[in-house]
Amino acid sequence: MKTIFKYSWIAVLICFLGAPAHAQDSTEQFVPHVMVGASLTYIWDPSFPTWQEYTFHTDLHYALTRRWSIGINALRLWSGDSISGINRYWITGVDGQYNFVNDPDFRFFGEGGIYYGNYCTCGQGIPYLNRGNFYWALGGGISARIKRNLYFELGFHSYNIMSRTPEFKYNYTQYILGLEYRLGRPRHSK
Numbered sequence: 001m002k003t004i005f006k007y008s009w010i011a012v013l014i015c016f017l018g019a020p021a022h023a024q025d026s027t028e029q030f031v032p033h034v035m036v037g038a039s040l041t042y043i044w045d046p047s048f049p050t051w052q053e054y055t056f057h058t059d060l061h062y063a064l065t066r067r068w069s070i071g072i073n074a075l076r077l078w079s080g081d082s083i084s085g086i087n088r089y090w091i092t093g094v095d096g097q098y099n100f101v102n103d104p105d106f107r108f109f110g111e112g113g114i115y116y117g118n119y120c121t122c123g124q125g126i127p128y129l130n131r132g133n134f135y136w137a138l139g140g141g142i143s144a145r146i147k148r149n150l151y152f153e154l155g156f157h158s159y160n161i162m163s164r165t166p167e168f169k170y171n172y173t174q175y176i177l178g179l180e181y182r183l184g185r186p187r188h189s190k
Helices: 002-018
Strands: 033-045 051-063 068-080 083-099 106-120 128-145 150-161 170-185
Touching: 033 106, 051 170, 068 106, 083 128, 106 150
Parallel strands: none
Antiparallel strands: 033 051, 033 170, 051 068, 068 083, 083 106, 106 128, 128 150, 150 170
């Protein structure tokens, strides 16, 4: 357990220390800003009993530079089948994002983070409740401007359980189709 905390702090420090090295790409003034995002996704398996999953994903990111941002994410999951019913789960954590494009109206980013939750994608059956799971996650996506501060976001995340589990474990994958709102307007934007 101490090892997991040690490595999660190292990941956060790398995000903070690495950000100034990639700080400014030109002489234009950059203003740090906050990005708030939300999405609702749905996955199902039509076999009997019909299994389905809803995921409400919210995130809050702070743009340190044009390229680097850090943030927190919270996932609320409703998962189950038509026989046993729907159960509720959660996953939450911190991440760092790197934007590969220097355009205020479009972002193409990769991200990595450390998460904690109770959703266990374990064993041969459907996922179940298992408290105290730590996950490492990788993902990426695009964000394109719709209106002044409103953006459409399309992305993908893969959460991998680091904790010991009683059964075989596999990663939890999630697609993102949502909206992102930027609080304030970066000065270098159009």
